Amino acid sequence: MPPPDRPLRRMGFLTIGLFDPADPRGGHEATLDLIALGEELGFDSAWLRHRHLQHGISSPVAVLAAASQRTRRIALGTAVTPLAWENPLRLAEDLATVDVLSGGRLNPGVSVGPPMRWDVVKDALYPATADVEDFSYERVRRLVDHVRGVPVTDAPVTVGAEEFSDRVQPHSPGLADRLWYGGGSMRSARWAGENGLNLLTSSVITLGPDDPVDFAQVQAAQVRAFRDAHPAGPAARVSQGLVVIPTDSATPDQRERYTAYAAGRLPRTRAPQGPAGLLFAPDLVGTSEELAAQLHAHAGFREVDEVAFALPFTFEHADYVQILTDMATRLGPALGWSPAS
Known part of the structure; x- marks a missing residue:
C-alpha cells in the first residue's frame, strides 16, 4: 500500500446514542460505556449527535458532563448542536460549565438553519416568536461572543x-478555540473559515449548481476553500466524519449485516x-487494509489529518465494541495513526 499523503493525526468516533424509550437509562449508560x-483504546x-423528539440523545451536553467524570483524557464533542433549538447565551453557560468540569476537553460543534420539521415543532419551540427568530450565521456569532467572554x-x-458578572459565567479560556462549525456547502465552509472556526465535515454535502456529482472531489474543494479563508491557513483544523466499518474481527453474521446496511443506503x-x-457518501465496509486503501484514494480524506468516523445508528452495542476495537487496533495504524497513551 502506498504511504498516505499525510498521516492521520487524530481519530475519533461519532454516535447517536440510541435508547429504548421503555428504558432510556440503559441506552444512555451504553453510550457512556x-x-x-x-478512551481506553x-x-x-x-x-x-443531537436527536430531538427521537429515541436518541437529545441533550449531548448533559451526557458529556457525565462522560467528563468517567474519563480523564479523551476530547468530548457535539457533532452537531443545531442552534435553532438553543438560546446562545444559555448554551454558552452549559458549554463553559462542562468544559470546566472536563478540564478543557469540550469541542462543541454547531450548525444553523431552521429546525428539522419546522412546521411541526415551531409552536412548541417558539410559541410567540417563531416568525421572527433568526436562524442565520448571526446565531453562531452570538454564541461565539458569549463563549469568548x-x-x-x-x-x-x-x-x-x-454581585453580577457582565459576561457569561463560568468563563473557560480556550473553549472558543475549540468551537466547530458543521458545514456541508461551499458557502458554509468559507464562512467558517472567515470567522476563524474549526470545520466539521460529514458524509453529506450540498452540491452547488456547477459541482460535479462526485462527493470526494466536492468535499475536498470545500476543505481547501475553508483553509483559504481561515486566518490559520493550512493549519486550520478540519475533521471528516464518514461512515467507516472495519470487519477484521467481525463474526460472519456481523459482516453480513454490515454489508447489507451499506448496500441499503447506497442508492x-x-x-x-x-x-x-x-x-451522501457511500458507507465504507471491509477489512482495515481495504478501508485504508479506499480512504487514501478519497480526495476529501487526503485533505484532512483528523477524523471522527460515524458509527451506524442502528447497530447493537456488541457491534460498536467490535468496530471501535478494530478501528483502534487495525484501521488507525494502517492510516498512520497512533493511539493516545
Missing part, C-alpha cells in the same frame, strides 16, 4: 448585596437528494 472504551475524541450587559455588577449516493441537492 462506549466513550470510556474509546486510545481514541482522541468522542462525539455525540464579550460583555452581554452594561448593567451595574453589584445590586444590593449581590442515495448516486444522485443529489431533495430540493437542497444533498449528496
Whole structure:
C-alpha cells in the first residue's frame, strides 16, 4: 500500500446514542460505556449527535458532563448542536460549565438553519416568536461572543448585596478555540473559515449548481476553500466524519449485516437528494487494509489529518465494541495513526 499523503493525526468516533424509550437509562449508560472504551483504546475524541423528539440523545451536553467524570483524557464533542433549538447565551453557560468540569476537553460543534420539521415543532419551540427568530450565521456569532467572554450587559455588577458578572459565567479560556462549525456547502465552509472556526465535515454535502456529482472531489474543494479563508491557513483544523466499518474481527453474521446496511443506503449516493441537492457518501465496509486503501484514494480524506468516523445508528452495542476495537487496533495504524497513551 502506498504511504498516505499525510498521516492521520487524530481519530475519533461519532454516535447517536440510541435508547429504548421503555428504558432510556440503559441506552444512555451504553453510550457512556462506549466513550470510556474509546478512551481506553486510545481514541482522541468522542462525539455525540443531537436527536430531538427521537429515541436518541437529545441533550449531548448533559451526557458529556457525565462522560467528563468517567474519563480523564479523551476530547468530548457535539457533532452537531443545531442552534435553532438553543438560546446562545444559555448554551454558552452549559458549554463553559462542562468544559470546566472536563478540564478543557469540550469541542462543541454547531450548525444553523431552521429546525428539522419546522412546521411541526415551531409552536412548541417558539410559541410567540417563531416568525421572527433568526436562524442565520448571526446565531453562531452570538454564541461565539458569549463563549469568548464579550460583555452581554452594561448593567451595574453589584445590586444590593449581590454581585453580577457582565459576561457569561463560568468563563473557560480556550473553549472558543475549540468551537466547530458543521458545514456541508461551499458557502458554509468559507464562512467558517472567515470567522476563524474549526470545520466539521460529514458524509453529506450540498452540491452547488456547477459541482460535479462526485462527493470526494466536492468535499475536498470545500476543505481547501475553508483553509483559504481561515486566518490559520493550512493549519486550520478540519475533521471528516464518514461512515467507516472495519470487519477484521467481525463474526460472519456481523459482516453480513454490515454489508447489507451499506448496500441499503447506497442508492442515495448516486444522485443529489431533495430540493437542497444533498449528496451522501457511500458507507465504507471491509477489512482495515481495504478501508485504508479506499480512504487514501478519497480526495476529501487526503485533505484532512483528523477524523471522527460515524458509527451506524442502528447497530447493537456488541457491534460498536467490535468496530471501535478494530478501528483502534487495525484501521488507525494502517492510516498512520497512533493511539493516545
